[in-house]
Amino acid sequence: MIGIMQWVALYFMPFLCVAFVVSSVNLAKKIKNGEEDTGGNTAWVAVTFTLIMYSLVCVMV
Helix, strand or coil: CHHHHHHHHHHCHHHHHHHHHHHHHHHHHHHHHCCCCCHHHHHHHHHHHHHHHHHHHHHHC
16 A cells, blocks of 8 residues: 555656645635535545645655
């Protein structure tokens, strides 16, 4: 599992970071506009943040 996450950290980190930022901005816009449907963006932010952090931890070990 650690080898897979190191591969993710090496090759997919730029895409994960872009997805995290875009999802965070979209979530902030929805919250600012008072929209109720924020579940999808919240899920994407949580998943991308978790993958970023977990892959960084696996690289540091």
